[in-house]
Amino acid sequence: MPKSLALATRPAPIAELSMPIPAEIHPDSLLALPPGEAKQSLLTVHSILDARLPAGPLAIYEAGGGSTSYLPLGVLRRAHVTVVDIDPDQIRNNSYAQEAILGDIQTYRPPQRFDLIICYNVIEHIPDVDAVLRRFCEALKPNGLLLIGAPNPKSLSGIVTKYSPHWFHVWFYRHVRGEKNAGLPGEAPFPTHFHPLVSLDKLEAFVAGRGLQVIYRKKYESPRYPEMRRRKPLLAAIIDAAAKAMNAVLPGKIDVRHGDYHVILRKLG
Numbered sequence: 001m002p003k004s005l006a007l008a009t010r011p012a013p014i015a016e017l018s019m020p021i022p023a024e025i026h027p028d029s030l031l032a033l034p035p036g037e038a039k040q041s042l043l044t045v046h047s048i049l050d051a052r053l054p055a056g057p058l059a060i061y062e063a064g065g066g067s068t069s070y071l072p073l074g075v076l077r078r079a080h081v082t083v084v085d086i087d088p089d090q091i092r093n094n095s096y097a098q099e100a101i102l103g104d105i106q107t108y109r110p111p112q113r114f115d116l117i118i119c120y121n122v123i124e125h126i127p128d129v130d131a132v133l134r135r136f137c138e139a140l141k142p143n144g145l146l147l148i149g150a151p152n153p154k155s156l157s158g159i160v161t162k163y164s165p166h167w168f169h170v171w172f173y174r175h176v177r178g179e180k181n182a183g184l185p186g187e188a189p190f191p192t193h194f195h196p197l198v199s200l201d202k203l204e205a206f207v208a209g210r211g212l213q214v215i216y217r218k219k220y221e222s223p224r225y226p227e228m229r230r231r232k233p234l235l236a237a238i239i240d241a242a243a244k245a246m247n248a249v250l251p252g253k254i255d256v257r258h259g260d261y262h263v264i265l266r267k268l269g
Contacts, residue, residue, distance in 0.1 A: 029070045034227055037220035041262050045147065046072040048216055048264055052145060053115055061114045061139060063105040063132065064122035066186070067093040070149065071118065079116075084108050089186025106131045113141045120149040124161075129195035130206065137210040142269020146212060148203070149262050153194050156243055157222050157259035162194045176232055177224070200261050212265040222259030 030046075033039040050072055058079040060071070065083035067090075069076055076096060083097040084105050091100045101108070105119075106128045117136050123129050136146055152158050161169065169189040173182030181187045197203050204214055228236035246256045 029068045032068075033223050034230070036223060036226045038223040038260060041218045041220045042070065044218070045070075045216065045262050045264065046075075049075055049116070049145065049147070052215070052266070058115045059112060059141075061110055061117045062097065063117065063119040063136070064090070064125075065094055065097060065100075066090040067095065069096050070120045070147075075116075082110070082114075087186060087190075093186055105135070109135065110139045112139075114139055114144055115141055116145045116147065118147045120147070121151075123148065123150050124153075124192050124194055124198050125190050126195060127193050129197040129203075133197065133203070133207055134210070137207060137212060137267070140212075140267040142267055144267045144269075145215075146207075146265040146267070147262070148265075149260065150198055151222075152200065152219055152259055152261050153198050155219075155222070155259040156239075156246065156256040157224060158194075161192055166191050176235070177227060178231060200263060204263065204265075207265055211268045213268055214263060215266050216262065216264040218263075219255075219258040219261045221255070221257045224259065225257055 030039065030042055033042065053075060056078070058075065060075075060079045060081045062069075062081055062083045064085050066085070066087075069081075071079070080099070081097040082099040082101065083091070083094050084101045084103045085091050085094075086102070086104050088102055091102050094100050105122075106126060117140060119132070119136070123132065126132055140146060151161065153162055166189070169192075170183035173179045173189050179187075182189060197206055200217065200219065204217070208214075225236065225240070228239065240257075243255075243257045247254065250256070
């Protein structure tokens with residue numbers, strides 16, 4: 001189906017696979033992840049979506065979406081996907097959505113309700129996260145699911161990201177991650193805001209008061225750590241040693257390397 005373009009109103013974890021994952025079975029988002037907790041958690045997310053979403057055609061709203069889908073292909077193939085993003089380059093890069101809308105998810109009101117809303121690596125960039133979450137709650141069908149993937153602002157990488165300048169993020173992506181186009185139009189990293197509701201505990205408390213129930217939550221080691229161990233082993237060893245020292249003095253079972261999280265919420269119906 002042709003894409004549409006609208007103007008914005010305002011600017012139980014499963015075992016890790018030991019063999020290569022065929023491209024026809026899993027999307028690029030999973031194939032691109034190095035072995036580790038991030039891939040394991042995304043596999044678990046996929047299994048939950050496959051099991052929990054209703055049979056037949058699906059209506060999916062992706063809040064912020066570029067060239068990569070984080071949905072299992074079995075779900076994506078039977079879905080009508082509506083993507084809304086404020087960046088025209090991201091809209092142009094999207095190839096899997098039936099409807100791609102240039103708009104602001106803080107103000108966008110969908111004309112329908114959805115079986116699934118996905119917001120992946122987006123809310124940390126949003127100034128008004130409470131407005132976004134309220135609109136998500138309104139836009140879900142009863143028993144509909146909301147999947148959020150985001151960085152953990154209380155982790156080591158979250159704190160560094162929050163308090164370091166954007167030019168440092170671009171430098172890290174280019175020289176540590178090896179992404180030479182980092183910071184160019186339509187390319188990560190994007191400026192971050194880290195609204196208080198990005199914190200998982202606060203996010204869950206906020207949506208619980210609006211009829212959403214947690215069915216899966218997982219904080220996991222950021223994929224940046226295995227990437228660094230492979231590309232920059234000396235730098236990775238220093239950071240791992242610092243993280244181990246911080247974990248030793250922090251209360252409870254906190255691991256400061258848990259730089260990202262997945263959470264799936266169900267709207268009570």
